[in-house]
Amino acid sequence: MSSRCENCIIRQFNSLRAMSKEELKKVSDSKISKTLKKGEAIFKEGEKLDGVFCVREGVSKLSKLSENGKNQIVRLASKGEVMGQRAVIAEESTNLSAIAVSDMEVCFIPKEIISNTLDTNPNFAVEVLRHMAHDLREADDVIVNMSQKTVKQRMAEAFLYLKKNYGEDTDGFLTLTLSREDYSNVVGTATESCIRIISEFKKKGLIKTSGKKIGIADERKLLDLIEGF
Amino acid sequence: MSSRCENCIIRQFNSLRAMSKEELKKVSDSKISKTLKKGEAIFKEGEKLDGVFCVREGVSKLSKLSENGKNQIVRLASKGEVMGQRAVIAEESTNLSAIAVSDMEVCFIPKEIISNTLDTNPNFAVEVLRHMAHDLREADDVIVNMSQKTVKQRMAEAFLYLKKNYGEDTDGFLTLTLSREDYSNVVGTATESCIRIISEFKKKGLIKTSGKKIGIADERKLLDLIEGF
DNA sequence: TTAAATATATGACAATTGTCAGGTTTATTA
């Protein structure tokens, strides 16, 4: 369970790959592995983080709750992604909560190691920067989608996003199963609206469902819908 | 007009302050100063940028246009901010257009200098990282606002944002004057809805107007509205 | 200065989306 970071394949996918052997050794010696069950929180908005969390297995939602009970999922983080980095770098408390949407395995890495490495290893800093630049672009795209696309279009995009990023099983259902409420929080709509759209898409043959599971039945038509046809 | 970066006060506000004297000298020797009139584009979405733009004077909107003609302003950039950094770092073409919303003065800095400095000066990389972390947080907040707040609430926030960031003149009108269309593109709504809300706010004494100019008349009530009262 | 273009404004209406209320199904746990 708690193996050496130097040998961890996950590292290939994130900024830790720019660390030197010695740096990785330090990380490995001070990291703490954790397992989380679906629904458990890794951290909650407003908390001060003492480090970052590297996702080894499973998927987490990064979301923000408002006073009126609405909840917006800003992005999903999975294998290879590092959560809490933004807050640690900006030396702020997190603006987002991280909650497991599937069983997870994460490694906690103390912030001192991260900031020391940032200060001394430009390769690492640039690598982190690239990842952050990517996240920023994605965030910009989400903003634009929220304002320029209808709920239906955003739902269609959510399904295709999940297929692209997490794949589908042998029966053609999305590997990552989200609750209807999670979908509504990704898309930014009421759960009822979300459910209605799922029903409609199913009726029209765009998707198929089996219990909670959702599969893409007609990708072409979903794409057309997103484009506005 | 075209002074030395080493002496530029603007630098204090952005990541260039982490550059060494020699690095700044290089920047200064290769930078190109430009003046832009309100409405002119600094760059357009999809373009490959050969460098970044440091804002010395004026304000620019960073926005994205969709096929159906809708336009979303993702953020505003003003004195001290560096535009195009994200694209240069990620080595992608820009996802956003930058258009002057007031007369501007910007300095173009070739990307080679930026990436060389990133690779060799960890202080600079970390400083850029901090700025990007800040932008990312702001982007997350915008996503949440778009999904959790009504158009009225977002309009109220836009007015307070402009007051906070650009101040007001001696008559109590916002220093930065945006067109109604710009407002609608910031808030993510139809221009007609935007105008209607401005009329309503005016009628209720929350704001005052004088031609294009808008002033905040009752900050308390605007805040209450944002909070949901 | 006048004409044209652009920005602002408002009404009428339609479409989208949210809310509430009540169901049914599915999952959890005692």
Added chain:
DNA sequence: TAATAAACCTGACAATTGTCATATATTTAA
């Protein structure tokens, strides 16, 4: 396994927001 809780679903309706049409004001340019 039965009881309970949670998630899913649907209808009816209301609120919000967008669209189209049109009028007026303001700016720009001939």
